[in-house]
Amino acid sequence: MNKKYTIDSLLDRSIINTSIRIFDIAYKKGAKKIIFAMTPDTAHSTTLDFCEKAGNNVPLMWLLQHMLDYTDPILETTVMGIPFSNPFGISAGLDKNCQITKVADAAGYGFETVGSTTARPCDGNPRPWFHRLPEYESMMVHVGLANKGSERIMQEVEKAYTRSRQMKISVSLARTNDRFVGDDEEGIEDYMISLQRAADKSDLIEINISCPNTMVGERFVTPDMLDRLLTGLDRIQHKQPLMVKLPQDKEWDELKDLLDVICEHNVQGVTIANLRKDRSGLSIPSEWKGNLSGRPCETKANSLIEQTYREYGTRLAIAGVGGVSTAEQAYWKIRHGSSLVMLVSALMYQGPQVMTQIRQGVAELLRRDGFEHISDAVGVDVQ
Numbered sequence: 001m002n003k004k005y006t007i008d009s010l011l012d013r014s015i016i017n018t019s020i021r022i023f024d025i026a027y028k029k030g031a032k033k034i035i036f037a038m039t040p041d042t043a044h045s046t047t048l049d050f051c052e053k054a055g056n057n058v059p060l061m062w063l064l065q066h067m068l069d070y071t072d073p074i075l076e077t078t079v080m081g082i083p084f085s086n087p088f089g090i091s092a093g094l095d096k097n098c099q100i101t102k103v104a105d106a107a108g109y110g111f112e113t114v115g116s117t118t119a120r121p122c123d124g125n126p127r128p129w130f131h132r133l134p135e136y137e138s139m140m141v142h143v144g145l146a147n148k149g150s151e152r153i154m155q156e157v158e159k160a161y162t163r164s165r166q167m168k169i170s171v172s173l174a175r176t177n178d179r180f181v182g183d184d185e186e187g188i189e190d191y192m193i194s195l196q197r198a199a200d201k202s203d204l205i206e207i208n209i210s211c212p213n214t215m216v217g218e219r220f221v222t223p224d225m226l227d228r229l230l231t232g233l234d235r236i237q238h239k240q241p242l243m244v245k246l247p248q249d250k251e252w253d254e255l256k257d258l259l260d261v262i263c264e265h266n267v268q269g270v271t272i273a274n275l276r277k278d279r280s281g282l283s284i285p286s287e288w289k290g291n292l293s294g295r296p297c298e299t300k301a302n303s304l305i306e307q308t309y310r311e312y313g314t315r316l317a318i319a320g321v322g323g324v325s326t327a328e329q330a331y332w333k334i335r336h337g338s339s340l341v342m343l344v345s346a347l348m349y350q351g352p353q354v355m356t357q358i359r360q361g362v363a364e365l366l367r368r369d370g371f372e373h374i375s376d377a378v379g380v381d382v383q
């Protein structure tokens with residue numbers, strides 16, 4: 001039987017369009033006001049707990065699917081050998097403990113990155129972990145990799161991976177940030193333990209070498225150290241493609257040195273990029289600890305995506321992340337080399353329907369520009 005797509009049915013398209021409007025108003029005039037009245041730390045955990053409970057409500061998930069799951073064959077794509085119903089997903093950090101996969105799957109998200117998770121359970125940094133910067137559609141993030149540890153998280157990830165309707169599951173692995181951290185060998189061992197646990201239990205794996213909020217700092221963002229880490233990870237057998245999540249605060253020459261190392265190892269893609277450290281040009285209270293998400297990440301991430309595609313586009317898939325909240329912004333990342341596009345902050349500022357708006361909007365832009373398929377648009381603007 002042929003698959004039924006939203007784009008082929010006038011009724012389904014009308015339902016989705018009406019639902020987007022309902023969600024948009026309900027989020028901005030209702031839910032967001034309640035969420036933003038809480039401290040960001042409370043809002044984050046409350047929203048995740050709510051989504052976890054909602055995910056177990058089968059009729060609600062059926063409704064959500066019919067309201068927000070815009071499907072369209074023009075968005076289907078295969079990246080690193082993995083078939084995606086669409087290439088738009090949640091970036092690491094929102095769902096560290098794997099609580100919202102059922103909701104995201106029902107709402108038609110193409111993939112979700114769970115984590116970052118670490119070999120040992122980790123309490124993270126002292127609170128507060130978040131500050132809102134609504135004028136920049138940004139969050140200051142200072143979580144420090146709090147999570148329940150990869151042993152537990154991978155049990156949840158495997159369940160999500162096994163039961164998923166259409167969404168692909170990625171898991172982000174990082175180094176434990178606690179007082180037991182040892183030397184660099186211990187750090188490599190930490191990643192290896194989590195990779196061993198993650199082997200064959202998800203669709204994708206992302207190695208996070210660029211968390212800026214830890215007590216030992218980013219130890220693996222120099223070529224030598226990255227080479228040592230990836231040499232260790234090469235020894236672990238797993239079927240999933242591996243991606244490396246790169247820092248954003250690197251000049252192109254420095255990033256290129258890391259990409260050269262990555263190309264020598266069993267790595268199929270890179271995620272560009274992590275949080276922004278540089279606060280210049282932004283008015284942020286100096287006592288706020290952390291690093292920036294959202295709109296302030298966009299320009300630098302875009303420049304690194306474009307340059308990476310130009311020189312490494314035939315060797316590495318790129319997942320572009322940073323400041324995406326509209327279809328036009330997602331489309332820019334695709335046309336400049338991203339095969340996958342992720343976001344976090346827009347979900348908080350715009351609401352869950354933003355991902356449907358992006359899917360629908362990018363499909364329209366692709367048709368306007370005469371593409372038959374989203375993969376045909378990847379990198380077309382890179383000279």
Ligand SMILES: Cc1cc2nc3c(=O)[nH]c(=O)nc-3n(C[C@H](O)[C@H](O)[C@H](O)COP(=O)(O)O)c2cc1C
Nearest residue numbers: 091092093116208273274293294322323343344345
């Ligand atoms: C609340 C929050 C927590 C985050 N935690 C992680 C994390 O654990 N691991 C990681 O690789 N990136 C983490 N990030 C960074 C995001 O994955 C993403 O790279 C960044 O926010 C830029 O995307 P955005 O502009 O769409 O928010 C976090 C971001 C936010 C907002």
